[in-house]
Amino acid sequence: xxxxHQLRAFEQILSSYDGSLPLHRFLPTYFKQHKQMxxxxxxxxxxxxxxxxxxxxxxxxxxxEERLSIADFxxxxxxxLIVEKNLPELKESIILPLEEKxxxxxxxxxxxxxxxxxxxxxNLSDGLDREAFCTSFFKQPDLFIRVAAEESAAIIAKLEDExxxxxxxxxxxxxxxxxxxxxxxxxxxxxxxxxxxxxHTGNYFKPNKWDKWWDCCAASGGKTLLLHSLEPxxxxxxxxxxxxxxxxxxxRFRLAGIKKYHKKELxxxxxxxxxxxxxxxxxxxxxxPCTGSGTWGRTPEMLxxxxxxxxxxxxxxxxxxxxNIVKYLKPGKPLIYITCSAFAEENEAIVQHMIDxxxxxxxxxxxxxxxxxxxxxxxxxxxxxxxx
Numbered sequence: 125x126x127x128x129h130q131l132r133a134f135e136q137i138l139s140s141y142d143g144s145l146p147l148h149r150f151l152p153t154y155f156k157q158h159k160q161m162x163x164x165x166x167x168x169x170x171x172x173x174x175x176x177x178x179x180x181x182x183x184x185x186x187x188x189e190e191r192l193s194i195a196d197f198x199x200x201x202x203x204x205l206i207v208e209k210n211l212p213e214l215k216e217s218i219i220l221p222l223e224e225k226x227x228x229x230x231x232x233x234x235x236x237x238x239x240x241x242x243x244x245x246x247n248l249s250d251g252l253d254r255e256a257f258c259t260s261f262f263k264q265p266d267l268f269i270r271v272a273a274e275e276s277a278a279i280i281a282k283l284e285d286e287x288x289x290x291x292x293x294x295x296x297x298x299x300x301x302x303x304x305x306x307x308x309x310x311x312x313x314x315x316x317x318x319x320x321x322x323x324h325t326g327n328y329f330k331p332n333k334w335d336k337w338w339d340c341c342a343a344s345g346g347k348t349l350l351l352h353s354l355e356p357x358x359x360x361x362x363x364x365x366x367x368x369x370x371x372x373x374x375x376r377f378r379l380a381g382i383k384k385y386h387k388k389e390l391x392x393x394x395x396x397x398x399x400x401x402x403x404x405x406x407x408x409x410x411x412x413p414c415t416g417s418g419t420w421g422r423t424p425e426m427l428x429x430x431x432x433x434x435x436x437x438x439x440x441x442x443x444x445x446x447x448n449i450v451k452y453l454k455p456g457k458p459l460i461y462i463t464c465s466a467f468a469e470e471n472e473a474i475v476q477h478m479i480d481x482x483x484x485x486x487x488x489x490x491x492x493x494x495x496x497x498x499x500x501x502x503x504x505x506x507x508x509x510x511x512x
Contacts, residue, residue, distance in 0.1 A: 129165075131206060133169045134169055137151075147423065147424075151173065172206070178261050179427075181240045181427070181428070182238070182240040193211050195262075198229065199262050200218070223259070238259065241262075242257065242420075244432060247468060249472060250468065252501070253495075257493075257501070264421065267303070268293070268297060268298065268317070269318065270297060270353070280292060283298075288309065289301055316376075319419075321492040321502040322464075324504075325492070325502065329351050329460060332406070334358065335406035335407060336403075336407075337406060337409065338362075338449075339411070340409065340445070341392070341412060344372040344376055345376050349376065349382070359384075359386075360384075365391050366389075367389055392448055395448065403452050404453075405457065406454060410459060410460065412441075412462065413438060413441055414463040415435060416464050419501075435467050438470055442463075455509050456508060458508055459508075460506055461475065461478070465503060486506075
């Protein structure tokens with residue numbers, strides 16, 4: 125009966141969810157409105173919802189309950205009552221590696237096509253391993269933090285003292301299980317939560333002392349904090365369309381000890397000459413608004429609810445922003461273009477547009493294959509403004 129109870133709870137939540145809110149924001153609201161659900165009910169319902177969406181559009185002709193059972197089997201190495209009820213012959217296989225479990229499902233369900241997990245594969249950037257990318261959606265990506273190299277050993281020791289599994293990926297990047305509560309263990313400001321791929325984009329910045337840099341879509345300031353860690357003696361302008369995220373940025377900068385910076389609320393699709401006419405930058409970071417399609421391992425509901433038309437909408441926004449910011453870049457200086465997208469239209473195609481239409485030359489670009497490191501997939505390009 126417990127399996128039926130869990131299944132009913134899952135079906136009720138699924139029928140209430142339309143994808144307009146991220147799942148991680150929808151579920152707490154739903155649980156507040158349904159106080160009869162105990163902590164165990166909430167935990168299982170959350171697991172089932174995330175597992176279900178990780179299957180994307182694969183096996184969409186099957187009944188909902190069967191799809192949930194398959195998804196939960198693939199996503200977890202602990203047995204659920206729903207898998208036990210509907211796939212009893214697979215109980216012993218629950219602890220097998222993911223690749224072997226996928227092989228079992230392919231044998232049992234010949235219609236299972238891994239590429240249907242991520243239904244927009246025609247749009248993917250070149251060089252992406254489609255099988256590895258689609259497989260990655262059955263695993264929750266890790267939580268990554270960035271720390272100062274000289275403090276890394278002490279922070280690792282502190283985390284291990286609290287029995288928190290931690291792995292040093294580099295001198296400054298640490299990987300932890302997703303959902304790790306760090307606030308009670310580490311001092312505020314001693315670390316930045318930042319995906320590994322996002323940290324990797326810093327290799328493209330190459331700032332110099334006394335430079336003037338503009339992080340033009342700064343959001344909560346993650347890239348600026350990364351830039352500042354590479355070269356603290358620079359002049360910073362941060363801007364974003366949304367005042368609320370700039371307030372969050374202020375708090376993050378305060379905790380990181382950054383006191384001197386300029387901040388502006390700007391719509392980069394408009395002409396901002398009145399505000400920026402006297403600015404000339406030694407570097408511009410454009411962490412562009414995008415589909416976020418490289419991060420759907422964290423928001424797997426997007427595999428179901430994303431609308432393909434939005435790819436072109438975001439590409440238009442990206443072209444519009446680039447057009448409006450490049451005039452503020454000094455000749456010979458870099459524009460760093462970043463997305464957390466896996467789509468060629470937002471990545472290589474935008475770079476080609478910049479080379480063709482703007483006074484920019486490509487120095488280097490890279491699709492950062494986060495699926496190889498339990499991280500997000502991202503794209504970064506460094507373009508130099510021509511001297512003419």
